[in-house]
Amino acid sequence: MMRKRTNGQRAFAVFNTLFMSLFAIICLYPMLHVICGSFSEPHLLASNDGLLLKPAGFSLEAYEAIFSNNVIVNGYANTLFVLIVGTSINMILTIVAAYVLSSKDVFWKFPIMMMIVITMYFQGGMIPDYLNIRRLGLYNSIWSVILPVAVNSFNLIIMRTGFESIPNSLLESADLDGANDFHKLLNIVVPLAKPTIAVIILYYGVAHWNSWFTASIYISDKGKMPLQVILREILILNSTDSMSRSDSSYNIGETIKYSTIVVSTLPILCIYPFLQKYFANGVMVGAVKG
């Protein structure tokens, strides 16, 4: 529809464009700064505290230090394990639970649903959880960051809502053909709910990737820690010493931090464009819940 714009509207459009561009730059610049910092020469970076639009000098020293030290590589491996195994367990359990809880004529459906919803509002809390993990013998095991979050109630409800929208007639006709529950789940429900499933995979995956707190309290062995806990030690607790060689005449800690950020964020930046088409979809799915 073509509308004639008044002066006020034109002024607003200009202001709006400027404002949006500015905010986009603010969102983007810190990342550019970090990338430039990571390729800088350490002593040049130390003397330059201003904006970085290109690396100060050029050096790959920090990256060499990171990859020659196996702490980060090891953390990466642990995180990949948690991502792959954890998300698979998440998806299997969530899909199965959502299938049962969305099917008709199951007598205990409502009590089980209640039991799940209650946990969204009442939880044991930090200490009882911790003691429980110790009692179950999961302490200091990589499974302590996988099993306690095996099902997320919120994601389960989203998935159930998705499954409920599948026409019941499809499942009934499958019944007539003599299909059992596994057939119905794999051949009818899962293929029809693909968009919802993609979104839930995204949610679980991001949660696993970002999680650091539980790992920091449940795991004590350095070798078992996921990437985010290692990052915390380097970025927040400032322990770059293990990586800067003692023979260097200047501290390359700063550049190491920047390159650590780049190395640990790059995979996300690479898959981000491919995930984007699911975002709006995901929020719509979440909004149905309310």
Next chain:
Amino acid sequence: MEKSITLNKPLKPKLSKILKDDFRRNKVKYAMISVIVLYYILFYYVPMYGTIIAFQDFVPRKGIMGSNWVGFKHFINFFNDLSFWKVLKNTLTLSFLDLCICFPSAILFALFLNEIRCRTFKKTVQTITYLPHFISLVVICGMIKEFCGYNGLFNYIGSFFGAERVSMLQQPNMFKWIFIFSKIWQELGWSSIIYLAAFSGINEELYEAAEIDGAGRIRQTLVVTLPGILPTVVIMLVLRIGQILGIGHEKVLLLYNPATYEKADVIMSFVFRKGLEEFNWSYSTAVNMFNSIANFTFLILANTASKKLTESSLW
């Protein structure tokens, strides 16, 4: 008469028969869901039972059954503890700022974004502003730490405008602003998505009708757009209020340091330190329990209020 009674009988089968039939019909389904039920019992209901250590002087060696019962001792202790009131105040301050700044700015941002005519520009802005949401919290806090340092980016920009250089994360009074503005930076774009989705649900004809009635853009926004997204706003607000004391302790734990404890410590970081650093198991659990009960109460209040005022509610 008698006949009709005997005829009616099979229509109302006994409960035991319903259960038996149900079980026979849904055997496989119950087998499937039993794993999930077991999971919820092991990782949610057992810890829930574990919260009774809030009423004990819990010693791990003695276990829950063997520890001494002390009633409400720990609750009384923390209500008399000055540091508890301090963390409560900090939590409320951060939560309140979050509610007053981050929450409305997402709606405003969505409104502005919605006014952009050029599709490519809109798409680009969206892509860029959603991106920070996907960077992990640890990395975000690492960046904040770098930029807030004495020689960091923010001090450079500040000194440009004549401000004195300070190590920002060491300043108790700056903590809340660093916390809030970094949250806006990370989440503004992402949190606007839900409102953009709500916009697309508004009937176009309403805008046309408003235009025929002579309403300008601003008027259209006020009378069509805002009422259209109100249910979404209310639900988001209710959910947010239910989290009022649960403000992200993870971010606080990553950003605070002994110099800023006084202003930065929130309830959940207090629970963490008392429990897992000082090993006051019972005291810490009592504070945590108070926190969840308070949150739930706020949620109920907010939900009831919104049901009365706007007819949209969670349940």
